[in-house]
Every structure is written in structure tokens, then in C-alpha cells.
Amino acid sequence: MFFKRKSKEFTVLAPTKGKIVPITEVPDPTFGEKMLGDGFAVIPKDGNFCAPFDGVIESMFDTGHAFALTAPNECSALIHIGLDTVGLEGRGFTILKKEGDTVKAGETIVQVDLSVIAEAGLNPITPVVFLNPDKMNQFSLTCDGATITLP
Amino acid sequence: MTTITIQAEHGLHARPLAEFVKMAAAYTEEITLSKGAKSANAKSLIKMMSLGVKKGEEITLNVEGNPEAEAILADFLVKMV
Numbered sequence: 001m002f003f004k005r006k007s008k009e010f011t012v013l014a015p016t017k018g019k020i021v022p023i024t025e026v027p028d029p030t031f032g033e034k035m036l037g038d039g040f041a042v043i044p045k046d047g048n049f050c051a052p053f054d055g056v057i058e059s060m061f062d063t064g065h066a067f068a069l070t071a072p073n074e075c076s077a078l079i080h081i082g083l084d085t086v087g088l089e090g091r092g093f094t095i096l097k098k099e100g101d102t103v104k105a106g107e108t109i110v111q112v113d114l115s116v117i118a119e120a121g122l123n124p125i126t127p128v129v130f131l132n133p134d135k136m137n138q139f140s141l142t143c144d145g146a147t148i149t150l151p
Numbered sequence: 152m153t154t155i156t157i158q159a160e161h162g163l164h165a166r167p168l169a170e171f172v173k174m175a176a177a178y179t180e181e182i183t184l185s186k187g188a189k190s191a192n193a194k195s196l197i198k199m200m201s202l203g204v205k206k207g208e209e210i211t212l213n214v215e216g217n218p219e220a221e222a223i224l225a226d227f228l229v230k231m232v
Binding site for chain 1: 160161164165166169170172173196197200201203
């Protein structure tokens with residue numbers, strides 16, 4: 001009798017409510033062509049953007065349109081709320097957490113008024129990109145987000 | 152070391168940084184970007200984001216022992232929009 005060692009799985013939640021799509025569907029080459037790394041995207045239906053996993057906020061843009069989170073297992077993700085939203089200069093974005101804060105999965109980090117993004121004619125699709133491919137063996141989408149198989 | 156004043160309208164934000172980090176990662180040399188007393192590894196997107204460089208701010212690029220690479224990367228930062 002032998003035991004197959006089960007590889008460790010890391011569960012990642014979608015940062016907000018909405019439809020989860022492969023990152024390749026993001027109409028921006030930086031994300032869609034995986035320039036930064038693999039991941040997924042969510043088409044938001046809700047303006048509460050949360051931590052996809054337990055971790056520390058490593059970086060938060062003053063405009064609130066993007067932040068990076070690192071898990072204790074060293075997986076880091078960039079959550080970029082909408083495309084070209086840097087141009088809103090923070091309009092419609094309320095930042096609730098700051099750099100260095102420890103957060104739990106599901107905890108709200110940025111609140112967004114999605115109507116501001118819509119009125120500006122911007123796409124609210126939110127890529128979640130994993131920045132360290134060496135920390136993950138496999139990446140698969142789930143109905144709630146994604147599962148990463150750790151080395 | 153090359154000193155650059157960032158002209159990009161929104162400073163060093165995620166997308167241009169992504170392209171820059173990709174370029175920087177292609178070199179084996181140690182590459183750092185500094186703003187004031189803060190210094191960051193140019194091959195790490197998160198570290199670069201943490202510098203929070205805005206339009207009109209001055210940054211210093213250093214590519215250890217490779218002036219050609221430094222010129223190419225500095226040019227990219229200057230022309231960034």
C-alpha cells in the first residue's frame with residue numbers, strides 16, 4: 001500500500017461578485033497576453049472589492065484602482081480594478097485599507113462606485129494576476145475564483 | 152546612474168510598469184530604481200508600485216555594470232506616457 005502525497009492547494013476567491021472569466025478574455029495585452037503572469041478576471045456586478053485570500057497589502061495605489069496582496073505562502077497577486085481606471089485619479093474609489101495592513105480573505109479593501117467607471121466609458125473588468133509563477137504549479141478557475149496548486 | 156524626471160501623465164502605474172519590469176527582467180544585472188531615500192528592485196512589479204512615482208518626480212535608475220541596458224531602460228522611462 002502506498003500513499004500518494006496530495007499537493008497543496010491554495011484557494012483564491014474572486015475579489016468581487018460577478019462573472020469569472022479566463023485572463024485571456026481581458027481586452028488589454030498587459031493582462032490578456034499574460035505579460036505579468038497567469039490569473040483570472042471578474043466582470044464586477046458589485047462595487048465592494050475584497051482580499052481574494054489572507055495576506056498583507058504590499059502595495060496600494062493612491063488612486064485605489066490597483067493593489068497588490070501577498071499571502072503567507074509568498075503568492076502575490078495584483079488586483080487591477082477596471083482598465084485604464086488610473087485616469088479617474090481616484091474618483092469613485094474609496095480606499096479602506098493601506099499598505100502594510102493584514103487582511104482576511106473576503107475583507108473589503110476598496111469600494112468602487114461602478115457607475116463612475118461606466119460613465120467614463122471604461123471597462124470595469126478586474127484582472128487578478130499572480131506575479132510569481134515559480135510559486136505555483138497549476139492554475140485552474142473555479143466558480144468562486146481559482147485554485148492554485150503549490151509546488 | 153541615470154536620473155529621470157517622469158513625464159507620464161499618471162506616473163508609474165501598473166501597465167507601463169509591467170512593460171518596464173518585463174524589460175528589466177530580461178537582464179541578468181542588478182537593476183534598481185530609487186526615489187529619494189526609497190530604493191526598489193526594478194524586476195519586481197510590487198516593489199516598483201510601492202515607490203508610488205508620480206508625474207514630475209525624479210527617479211534614479213541604476214543598472215550595475217551595463218550602461219547600454221541602462222540607456223535603453225532610461226529611454227523607456229523617459230518616453231513613457
